[in-house]
Structures are given as C-alpha cells and as structure tokens.
Amino acid sequence: MLINPKNIAPPPYADGMWHWRRHFISVAQIRDRRDLDEDLFPLAHHLEHMVHNEGASQLLVGKCLYDLFYEPSTRTMSSFAIAMKRMGGMVESISNVQFSSVAKGESLEDTIRTLACYSDVIVLRQKEEGVAKKAAEASPVPVINAGDGKGEHPTQAVLDLFTIYRELKRIDGLTVTMVGDLKHGRTVHSLSRLLCLYDGIQLNLVSPPELRMPDKLVSELRGHGLEPRIHDRLEEVVPESDALYVTRVQLERIPQDQRPATIPYIVTPATMAMAKPRGEMILMHPLPRDSQDGNPEISVEVDADPRAAYFRQCEYGMYARMAILSRMLRAD
Numbered sequence: 397m398l399i400n401p402k403n404i405a406p407p408p409y410a411d412g413m414w415h416w417r418r419h420f421i422s423v424a425q426i427r428d429r430r431d432l433d434e435d436l437f438p439l440a441h442h443l444e445h446m447v448h449n450e451g452a453s454q455l456l457v458g459k460c461l462y463d464l465f466y467e468p469s470t471r472t473m474s475s476f477a478i479a480m481k482r483m484g485g486m487v488e489s490i491s492n493v494q495f496s497s498v499a500k501g502e503s504l505e506d507t508i509r510t511l512a513c514y515s516d517v518i519v520l521r522q523k524e525e526g527v528a529k530k531a532a533e534a535s536p537v538p539v540i541n542a543g544d545g546k547g548e549h550p551t552q553a554v555l556d557l558f559t560i561y562r563e564l565k566r567i568d569g570l571t572v573t574m575v576g577d578l579k580h581g582r583t584v585h586s587l588s589r590l591l592c593l594y595d596g597i598q599l600n601l602v603s604p605p606e607l608r609m610p611d612k613l614v615s616e617l618r619g620h621g622l623e624p625r626i627h628d629r630l631e632e633v634v635p636e637s638d639a640l641y642v643t644r645v646q647l648e649r650i651p652q653d654q655r656p657a658t659i660p661y662i663v664t665p666a667t668m669a670m671a672k673p674r675g676e677m678i679l680m681h682p683l684p685r686d687s688q689d690g691n692p693e694i695s696v697e698v699d700a701d702p703r704a705a706y707f708r709q710c711e712y713g714m715y716a717r718m719a720i721l722s723r724m725l726r727a728d
C-alpha cells in the first residue's frame with residue numbers, strides 16, 4: 397500500500413494511543429488542555445473572523461474530505477463539508493449506504509480502504525459503539541469519529557466547549573448541567589470526559605433513573621477529579637447552572653417497550669426565568685430537538701431568549717471543525 401505522504405500527524409502517545417491529529421476517535425485522545433485553549437479555540441476564533449470578513453481561507457486547497465454516514469445527520473455532515481469547502485478543499489459523501497457497495501455485502505474495512513484511495517480524511521458516523529476505532533485501524537488516512545452509536549462524538553464535544561468559551565469567556569470554575577437522555581446520548585459522554593481537563597467544574601446530571609449516565613462513565617469521571625451530582629428534578633439546579641446542556645431522548649437506541657411515555661424534561665420560558673442572567677448563562681443543545689409530538693425538550697418560545705445558544709452553537713461548530721481539519725491535514 398502507498399504510504400500517504402500527507403500523513404503528518406504527531407507520533408502516538410506513550411501508551412500507544414493515536415494522537416488526535418492522526419485519527420480522532422475519542423476525546424480521551426486530547427491529553428493536554430492547551431491543545432484546546434492555546435490551539436484549537438484561538439484557531440477556530442481566527443477562522444470565524446476570516447469567514448466573516450473574507451468569506452474563506454485557502455488552508456486546505458487540494459485536500460479532499462469523505463463524509464461516510466450510516467446514520468442520519470444534518471449538522472455534523474454539512475458542517476464538516478462546508479468547513480472543508482470554506483478552506484478551499486473538496487468534499488464527497490455517501491449518506492445513503494444502500495446505494496454503496498455496503499448493500500452488496502462489502503465490509504466497513506474494505507469501504508474505508510477504498511475511500512482512503514480517493515481522499516485525505518474520512519468522517520464516519522456509524523450505529524455501533526467502537527466501530528470508528530476499527531475503521532481507523534484499517535485506514536491509511538485520518539478517520540474522524542462523527543458518532544459511533546451511544547459511544548462518542550468527539551468533535552461535538554470540542555465544538556460544545558468552544559461554544560462555552562466563546563459565550564462565557566471561560567471554562568474553569570463553571571457549573572455545567574446536562575439534562576435528558578444521559579444513558580444513550582454520545583454528546584454528553586464526550587463532553588463530560590472533556591470537562592475533566594478543566595479546573596473547578598461542577599457537573600450536574602439530570603435524568604430519570606432509566607436514562608442515567610452509565611455508572612462506568614461516572615466512575616471514570618470521578619477518577620479524573622470530577623464529582624458529578626445526580627438529580628431527578630431540573631428545577632433544583634437551573635438557578636446555579638452556567639451552561640444548561642439539554643439532550644433529546646435517543647429513541648432510535650431504545651427498544652419500543654422501554655421508551656419513556658413523555659419527554660422527561662421540557663425547558664420553557666418559566667424554566668429560563670429561574671436561570672442566571674444574560675452574559676452569565678447559556679442554554680445549549682446539540683440538536684436536533686425532537687418536535688414530533690409538538691413538545692420538544694426546549695420549547696420554541698425559548699428561541700428568542702438571548703441565552704438560547706443552540707443555533708450559535710451550530711455555527712461555532714463549523715469554525716471548530718475547520719480548526720480540527722486544518723490541524724489533522726496540515727503539518728503546521
């Protein structure tokens with residue numbers, strides 16, 4: 397096999413795990429908060445200015461990104477694609493896998509090795525936890541985990557933290573409250589792990605008992621110095637929260653007979669009335685919110701509240717992904 401001359405990532409860490417600039421599979425690969433505070437965040441912020449003032453940058457001219465999505469996506473797939481194009485790169489995608497050779501029984505490894513012949517980075521979303529790592533092992537070009545079942549979603553965690561940094565100007569010392577389906581939601585799994593890199597974080601976990609964050613992950617967080625507080629009631633923790641991070645019940649990962657009858661928590665203007673003022677508090681959501689029965693977990697009346705940061709979060713996501721791509725595909 398040809399060695400990809402564009403593989404410029406730093407060597408693996410001492411324990412053999414890939415550096416996140418080689419393949420980005422888990423937030424555990426970010427070992428040093430300076431990679432965020434002194435590198436990705438300032439770069440993302442700089443790229444944000446560039447997009448606003450000049451429209452684009454030329455950092456990735458000639459590079460090609462392949463979006464390979466085995467699960468639905470709006471934000472992740474399109475923000476990666478447009479991030480790449482805004483830096484002068486090219487994008488190709490398969491999101492309808494029944495029209496790819498997967499429908500003929502091709503293995504994920506063979507699919508990945510094929511797409512790696514055409515592209516410089518593969519962004520993969522898959523239904524099963526752990527599959528992104530398997531794909532990376534088979535891939536001569538960097539693989540980015542864009543969600544592996546209920547496992548991880550590392551670039552979402554980076555963009556979530558970038559959102560907090562942009563909106564509240566700091567991360568150390570904040571109280572972050574995660575609400576909703578903490579059992580199956582991969583975004584909260586990645587974000588809570590990434591918060592371990594910061595000092596003085598108070599993490600509140602609000603969910604019904606059947607949707608609690610897995611014990612194994614809670615112990616892992618404790619091992620890294622976070623002391624999550626588990627709650628049933630949202631009202632108890634809204635007043636102290638600096639970032640309120642709401643998630644959707646991941647119905648697609650829950651058997652029909654175990655699904656909650658109603659959405660367990662709904663953030664309304666009355667909830668926001670209990671929260672800290674503008675400038676001190678933000679309401680986040682990785683989106684999509686589930687509007688199917690007309691009662692999403694954040695009611696639409698909240699959208700006009702200046703503390704509602706979820707659509708700004710989408711935009712920050714594009715800048716964060718521009719920064720991640722440029723660090724994975726360029727030597728500087």
Ligand code: NCD
Nearest residue numbers: 471472543583644682683684
């Ligand atoms: C999330 C995901 O796919 O995990 N969406 C996203 O990437 N912004 C959240 C979700 O689907 O609930």
